[in-house]
Amino acid sequence: MHIVVVHNRYASAQPSGENNVVDQEVALLRAAGHRVELFERRSDDIHTRSLPGKAAVPLLVPWHPGVRRELAARLRADRPDVVHVHNVFPLLSPSVLAACADTGVPVVATLHNYTQVCPPGTLQRDGQACTECVGRSPLPAVRHGCYRGSRLATVPLAVSLRANRRRWWSGVDRFLCISAAQRDVLVAAGMPAERLAVKHNFVPEPGRSRSGDGEHLLYLGRLAEPKGVRLLMTAWDALAADGGAGVPLMIAGTGPLESEVRAWAAGRDDVRYMGLLDQEQSRDAIARAVAVVAPSTWLEAFGLVVVEAMAAGVPAVAAGHGAFAELVEDGKTGLLHRPRDAESLAAGLRRATAEPDRNREWGEAARRRYARDFGPEVGLERLLDAYRTVMAQRTVGNLGDSR
Template identity: 80%
Template sequence: MRVLVVHNRYSSAQPSGENRVVDEEVGLLRAAGHRVDLFERRSDDIAGRSLPGKVAVPLLVPWNPGVRRELAARLRAERPDVVHVHNVFPLLSPAVLAACADAGVPVVATLHNYTQVCPPGTLHRDGQGCAECVGRTLPLPAVRHGCYRDSRLATVPLAVNLAVNRRRWWTGVDRFLCISAAQRDVLVRSGMPAERLVVKHNFVPDPGVRRSDDGEHLLFLGRLAEPKGVRLLMAAWDEVAAGGGVGVPLVIAGAGPLEREVSAWAAGRDDVRYAGLWDPEECRKGVARSVAVVAPSMARETFGLVVAEAMAAEVPAVAAAHGAFVELVDDGVTGLLHRPGDPGSLAECLRRIASGADRNREMGRAARRRYDEGFSPAVGLERLVEEYRAAIAARAGGGVSAPPEGNDETGPRRGARAGGDGGS
C-alpha cells in the first residue's frame, strides 16, 4: 500500500507524544513493506521567518492556499492509495483536505486531541474540565477566556478555524481514528458523524526491557504543566511524606512551564528527585525501574502513552479515573485509579501501589498481558491497515463503511470501574 502521511511537527523545544506516534507509525508501516511518504511542515521553522512571515502565520491557521496547491500537485503526481492526516496546526491548515478532494484520494485522520470541538483541543480551563465550546457553531467562550496560551488574540485563529472548517473536516475525511473510546464518545455527542469515527488505540513499541525486581522509585514522566496534574502530585506526595513516606522516592522527569516550581519543590529533599528532560533511552530504563508510573492528569486525556509504555515494561500505573485512563488501567488489576483532582485519593493510591511487592508484581504481569492484547506493534499494524482499507473501500463505493464490530462506542471497555477508598 502507498501512504502519504500529512503532519505539522510540533516544536522540538518540548517533547511531543504526537510527533512520536507519527514517527513510530511510519516506521511500523515501512517495516511491513508499505511505501510511506511524508508531507510535513515544522513549527520550528517559524522562528527563521521574516517578521512579516511570522505575522502572517495566524492568518494561515484557518486556510493556507499555498499548501492546497502544493499538496494537490503532489497527489496527482504520486497517486497514493490513502492520505493519513495527523496535525495541521499551524502551517498546513485544513486546506490539505481540499487538496485531497481535488485529487480524489481517500483520507484517514487521527484525532490526537479535541480540536474538532475545542479550539485549544484540551477540554480543560482554569484547572478543571471545560466543555463550553462543545456543540457550538461559534466557539466564542474560548476567545473570551483566552484558552490558547492565555491570550484572546492567540485564540482567535483557532476559534475561526474551528468555526469555518468544521463541515470540511466532517465531510472531507473518510475515516476518523479516535485514540480512545472516551474521546470518541465526546466527539459523537458533539455531533460529529458517528459512522466515520472508529477507535484505534496508539501502539507502543516493545521497549526491549522489563522490570526485573520490585522497582526503585515512583515515576512521573511527562510535560510539567498544570493539566498533567503536576501540582496535584506534589500536594499528594507532601501528604505521603508527612505520613512517613512509602520507602521509595518520587522521580519527576520532563520539562514545561512548571519546571522551576517543580525544581524548587524538590530541592533539598531525599524523597524526591527532579531528573529534568530524559532522552528516549533514559525513559525506557526509568520506566523499567519503577514501582509504578503516575499519571494524575487533571484534563481528560485522549490516550496515555506513558501508561501504555509502563504496561510494555511490566509496570503498573496510578492514574486519574477519567478520560482514556479508565480503559487503559483496569483498576486493581493492572494498576490503580484515583479520584480526579483529589490529592488525598492520589496519596492513598501511591501508598497502596508501593506497599505490597507481590501484588504489585502481579499487577505488572497483568499490565504486560494487556499491552500484548491491545497496544503492541502487531496489533497496531493490523488495525491501521484495516482502517486504510476501509477508507479506500468507502471512497470507491461512494459511501462510508460502518466501523468494525467492537471498535465503536458499543465495544467493550476495560477498567471502567472506580470507587471505594482512594478511588480504587
C-alpha cells in the same frame, strides 16, 4: 500500499507523544513493506522566519492556500492510495483536506485530542473540565484566552474551528479516535458516528522490562497544569508528611511548570527532577519504576506513558477518568484515583509501594494487556484495516457514480 502522512511536528523543545506516535507508525508501515511519504511542517521553523513571516502564521492557521496547492500537486504526481492526516496546526491548516478532495484521494485522520470541538483541544479551563464551546460557537474560548492564556493567540484556533468544522466532518472518510472515551465525547458533540472508529495507539516493544520491585515512582511527561503536576506535588507533600512512600519520586519532562517543579524538588531527598529524557533514558526510567504516575486533571484522549509502562510490566497509578479508565483496570493492572483529588492520589501512591506482591501481579497483568491490545502487530493490522476501509468505500462510490 502507498501512503502520504500529513503532520505538523510540534516544537522539539517540548516532549510530544504525538510526534512519537507519528514516527512509530511510519516506521511500522515501512518495516511491513509499505511505501510511506511525509508531507510535513515543523513548528521549530517558525523561529527562523522573518518578522513578517512570523506575523503571517496566525493568519494562515484557518486556511493556507499555498499548502493546498503544494499538496495537491504532490498528490497528482504521486497518486497515493490514501492520505493519513495527523496535526495541521499551525503551519498546514485544514486546507490539506481541500487538496485531497481536489485529487480524489481518500483521507484517514487520527484525532490525538479534542481540537474538533475545543479550540485548545483540552476540554479544560482553569484546571476544571469545560465544554462551553462543544457544539456551539467557540467565542467563549476567545473570551477566556484558553490557548496559552491569550485571547489573541486563541483567535486563529477559534476561527479555524468555526470555519472548518463541516469541512472536517465531510472531508475525512474515517476518523481514528485513540480511545473509546474520546469517541464518546466527540459523538456526543455531534460528529458523525459512522466515521469515528477506535484505534488505540500502539507502543513498540521496549526491549527491557522491570526486574524486582522497582526503585522509584515515576512521572514522565509534560510539566503542565492539565497533566496534574501540581496535584502530584500536593499529594506527595501530604504523603511525605505522613511518613513517605518508601521510594523517591522521579519527575522527568519539561514544560511551563518546570521552574516551579525545580524549586519544589530542590534540596529534597524524596524527589528527583531529571529534566527532559531521551527515548532510551525514558525506557530505562520506566523499567526501574515501582509504578508510573498519570494524574491528569483533563480528559486524556489516550495515555501513552501508561501503555509504555504496560509494555515494561509496570503498573500505573492514574486518574480515573478519560482514556485512563479504559487503559487501567483498577486493582488488576494498576490503580485509579479520584480525578483532581490529592488525597486519593496519595493513597494510590502509598498502596503501589506498600504491596510489592500485589504490585508484581499488577505489572504482569499489565504486560499481558499490552501484548493483547497495544503491541506493534495489533497496531499495524488496525491501521491497515482503516486504510482498506476508506479505499473500498471510494471504490464502491466511484462504481456507483459510473452507473
